[in-house]
Amino acid sequence: MLRANYHTHTVLCDGSDTPEAMAEQAVRLGFEHLGFSGHMDPDIHMDWPAYVERIGALRERYAGVLDVLMGVELDNVYDPTCCPGAEYVIGSTHFLDVGSPEPLSVDSSPESMETLAREYFGGDWLALTRAYYELEARVYDRLHCTFVGHFDLVCRFNDQMRFVDETSAAYLAPALEAMEYLVGEGVPFEVNCGAVNRGRKRELYPRPELLRALHDFGGQILISSDAHQRELLDGGFDVAVRSAIDCGFTEVSILAHDATGAVEMRQVALDTL
Numbered sequence: 395m396l397r398a399n400y401h402t403h404t405v406l407c408d409g410s411d412t413p414e415a416m417a418e419q420a421v422r423l424g425f426e427h428l429g430f431s432g433h434m435d436p437d438i439h440m441d442w443p444a445y446v447e448r449i450g451a452l453r454e455r456y457a458g459v460l461d462v463l464m465g466v467e468l469d470n471v472y473d474p475t476c477c478p479g480a481e482y483v484i485g486s487t488h489f490l491d492v493g494s495p496e497p498l499s500v501d502s503s504p505e506s507m508e509t510l511a512r513e514y515f516g517g518d519w520l521a522l523t524r525a526y527y528e529l530e531a532r533v534y535d536r537l538h539c540t541f542v543g544h545f546d547l548v549c550r551f552n553d554q555m556r557f558v559d560e561t562s563a564a565y566l567a568p569a570l571e572a573m574e575y576l577v578g579e580g581v582p583f584e585v586n587c588g589a590v591n592r593g594r595k596r597e598l599y600p601r602p603e604l605l606r607a608l609h610d611f612g613g614q615i616l617i618s619s620d621a622h623q624r625e626l627l628d629g630g631f632d633v634a635v636r637s638a639i640d641c642g643f644t645e646v647s648i649l650a651h652d653a654t655g656a657v658e659m660r661q662v663a664l665d666t667l
């Protein structure tokens with residue numbers, strides 16, 4: 395079993411457990427590494443200095459037992475200078491900047507997606523998803539992120555709404571273009587179990603066609619539970635490992651502090667998990 399997670403939310407943003415409770419759960423699960431990734435985005439932004447202090451204290455408390463990392467889930471349209479000292483950055487696209495008074499979320503409700511499509515894309519869902527992937531393609535240039543979060547989040551509500559055929563060339567083409575560009579920049583992608591864990595979607599992010607393409611482009615992966623509660627800290631890891639192997643991957647990346655205290659990326663063979 396994979397004994398690390400880097401996409402972890404707490405009560406300091408929109409999670410339901412404290413950082414301390416998440417760390418206790420990680421130890422219970424036999425984790426070696428736990429990365430916190432509080433949200434910094436137009437809707438949810440934390441008291442950053444308080445977060446730094448709280449996670450720093452946990453890192454000290456668990457020294458030698460659990461490697462605690464302080465990351466951030468930074469949104470593509472948010473201020474990239476908002477989180478000094480973050481040890482890693484998840485680059486996530488939750489919003490579209492469509493000229494509305496505030497950026498509009500693709501991650502809040504089917505109703506808000508409907509409004510976004512109708513009012514800003516004339517009801518053309520493919521135009522909406524294309525705009526999303528055009529923004530997604532720039533996530534590394536904007537944020538210099540450590541890895542890309544939930545690459546195809548734009549389809550979060552597609553299971554219920556069926557607004558696009560996620561297997562069609564028309565939908566996939568701009569996604570693949572963005573993916574190839576990001577792989578060329580050397581940034582890994584997460585395999586995100588959050589939506590599957592919470593019963594929101596049948597498929598992981600990225601869905602199988604995209605995960606297979608990621609492998610074929612030569613991309614690298616991390617596996618994340620995107621946990622908002624302690625019970626789901628390792629939720630979906632078995633499914634993610636199986637999907638990654640099915641798509642041709644042999645290794646998963648993990649983040650760890652080295653002897654000097656710097657964060658490095660290491661590779662773990664998937665068939666040992």
Ligand SMILES: [Zn+2]
Pocket residue numbers: 467486488543544
């Ligand atoms: Zn997210």
Ligand SMILES: [Zn+2]
Pocket residue numbers: 401403467620
């Ligand atoms: Zn998240």
